[in-house]
Amino acid sequence: ESRGQGIEQLKLNVQNILSSGDRRLRMTLIEIAxxxxxxxxxxxxxxxxxxxxxxxxxxxxxxxxxxxxxxxxxxxxxxxxxxxxxxxxxxxxxxx
Structure with a gap:
């Protein structure tokens, strides 16, 4: 698993938990080198x-x-x- 896949998976998990049916959640994750x-x-x-x-x-x-x-x-x-x-x-x- 590359680092980018881990970030995308985290992003999806957080969106599923926090977003409701009528609202969309927009977030930007930045990996610190x-x-x-x-x-x-x-x-x-x-x-x-x-x-x-x-x-x-x-x-x-x-x-x-x-x-x-x-x-x-x-x-x-x-x-x-x-x-x-x-x-x-x-x-x-x-x-x-």
Whole structure:
């Protein structure tokens, strides 16, 4: 299955769910060539990993690896709070 087919299938599924008999839904989907070069997508990835209870150091390390694959020049990550359920809140930082 090529990438274009996946987008078309997604588009059809969303249209079937959201459109009613008398209204038509028009949407444009754009495939992002390097998704982890986009800061919003990378932040969403980090948030999902932390919500899934993945260790924060592993999450930060993996996010930096993904950002390097996205050919970005640099990245700063700061996570704050009671990480991994610790009683004392921390604010670790990483950057490249």
């Amino acid at each position: 390097k998704p982890y070069g986009e800061p919003n997508i990378l932040a969403e990835y980090i948030a999902l990993q932390l919500e899934s209870r993945v260790a924060f150091r592993r999450t930060m390390k993996k996010a930096i690896e993904l950002a390097k694959k996205g050919n970005i020049k640099g990245i700063k990550i700061q996570i704050a709070g009671r990480l991994n359920g610790a009683e004392i809140a921390r604010r670790p930082k990483r950057s490249i």
